Amino acid sequence: MAESSKSIPAHLTDQTALTPTLNAWEMYMNDQGRSPHTVKAFLSDIRLLAEYLQPDQSIGKITTNDLTKFLQWLENGRGIPCSPKSLARRITSLK
Numbered sequence: 778m779a780e781s782s783k784s785i786p787a788h789l790t791d792q793t794a795l796t797p798t799l800n801a802w803e804m805y806m807n808d809q810g811r812s813p814h815t816v817k818a819f820l821s822d823i824r825l826l827a828e829y830l831q832p833d834q835s836i837g838k839i840t841t842n843d844l845t846k847f848l849q850w851l852e853n854g855r856g857i858p859c860s861p862k863s864l865a866r867r868i869t870s871l872k
Contacts, residue, residue: 789801789836791836795833799820799823802819802823818870819866819869825867826847829850830843848864848867851864
C-alpha cells in the first residue's frame with residue numbers, strides 16, 4: 778500500500794469535514810468522466826457553501842435549513858447577482 782493511501786480514509790462518514798469531502802467528490806466526478814468545466818463549476822458552487830458554513834463543519838451536521846439559508850443568501854445576501862441559470866446549477870451541485 779502506498780504511503781499516501783494510508784493517510785486518506787477510504788470512506789466518508791457523517792463526521793468528515795466539508796473541505797475533504799470536496800476533494801473526494803472531485804476525484805469521483807473525474808473518475809465518472811465529467812467535463813473539466815462541470816467539475817470546476819460544481820466544486821466552485823460547493824466551495825461557496827463551505828465559505829458560507831465553515832469548511833471544518835462535518836457533512837453530517839449540515840441541515841436542510843442550512844441549505845435553504847445558503848440558497849437565500851446566494852439570491853439576496855451575497856452582494857453578487859446570481860442568475861436563475863447559476864442558481865439552478867448550484868442547486869444541482871447541492872443535490
